[in-house]
Amino acid sequence: MIWLIGLLLVFIVHIALILLLEFRNPGKAVAWMFILFLCPPLGPVLYYFLAREYKKRKRLLHRGPVQFRSLRGQLRSQSATLETLEGMRNPEFVHQERLYRLLAHHAVNPITGGNRTEVYSSGEMAFGAMLxxxxQARDHIHLEFYIFRSDMIGSAFAEVMIRKAREGVKVRMICDGLGSFKLETAFVERLKEAGVEVYFFLPPRVAVRNRRVNYRNHRKIVVVDGRIGFVGGLNVGDDYLGLYEKMGFWRDTHLQLEGDSVHYLQLTFLEDWLLASGQDLGDPALFPAHEGPGREQVQILTSGPNMTRNLIQEMCFNSIAVAKRRIWIASPYFIPDPSVYxxxxxxxxxxxxxxVIMPYHSDSRLVKLASLSYVEELLQAGVKFVQYTxxxxxxxxxxxxxxxxxxxxANMDMRSxxxxxxxxxxLFDPDTIARLESDFQQDLADSVPILPKAFAERSRWQKGLELLARLLSPLL
Structure with a gap:
């Protein structure tokens, strides 16, 4: 009886701690209490390793954007950055002073000019352009991916990296420790032996020891010679080419950038390199001067648990709030926080x-259930949901x-x-927006709508599963 009372006291104390530590995020508190009630012995252990705020470690917090403050200032002075609303080339911004102030004065990176972009709507096109x-690299190649596989396309990347490293090009790569957990040691050692520098961002052992398992580097960056950059949804793996039978055709969007915006891809890579390797590569030579290859205006937004604000979430909320005609969203994971919802x-x-376009066939049953839990009320409000088939x-x-x-x-979810x-x-250029609009319309043609009446008639079992997933959604 005494041991039972002791366990009950521990349980009560743990609930009190969750309420105390998570009072600023009620949804997260409810999710953790649900886990605690669902599995009392495991709940406290999971909370200890997964729930600790990244920002609590000041050493990690300051080994990021603050470290490169001086270099960031130099980039602003040498780049074609916008200083006034009148400098926006897109006429739609004439009456968007509030949104402009948020983007231009409160984001870490400025709106840059002199850019040229290329949109790729498939892995085949994007990987071909990257390779x-x-x-063509002469000085350096920087790569950063959440997932990097040693399959066909991964081997193609490796061959180029090895060849360029042997030619004297500096090749550096960051992979997320959890996302690329299955990357074979022999594959990595082969890269290192050829002179490629490879580091893993928060490897599992380090993440567990520092209680950072829940914080992952989801970025996808390629920078070549500080002049050409790539960013978007693609990781490196054959599944992103549509070669996995389970997932079938893979629809993604990736960008090639030229111009001042590439400097901020580069700067983000260097900040992550510092966190992953401990090496400070803040060398101005990695940011070569160039003549603007285009006239597009582009801004690179970054967010992460080592930053004091959630810039991408703020951008999404404010952009949605000022919309007058349309809001089109494509996201594989739709779990919006309360403000965006x-x-x-x-x-x-x-x-x-x-x-909102979301997958019909998802790669995560739990995430799909959580996503569907947000659909019914939004359907009633007039939001149109379609599922890509x-x-x-x-x-x-x-x-x-x-x-x-x-x-x-970034997905339209709380994890991102x-x-x-x-x-x-x-992207602010009307032609680039029109290009993305064309892709979106094609995606709509390849999708089926979720009809309010049919969706409301789904089974109680389905609704129950969605409710349970919804309770966990702040942690997914």
């Missing part, structure tokens, strides 16, 4: 066309009127907003 640019609902009720849609795209579009690594290291390119 071609890597072959309310912004989408309010926009639809106000007559704005809100369309041609294969698996992994693109992370948002289009707001003809005002802006975003392409990057608050837990992962993410990156998004904001």
């Amino acid at each position: 071609e640019r890597m072959e 309310l912004a989408l609902k309010t926009a639809a009720l106000s007559g704005v066309e809100v369309i 041609k294969g698996f849609i992994h693109a992370k795209v948002m289009i707001i009127d003809d005002l802006l579009a975003s392409v990057g690594t 907003f608050f837990y992962n290291f993410e990156m998004t390119a904001l």
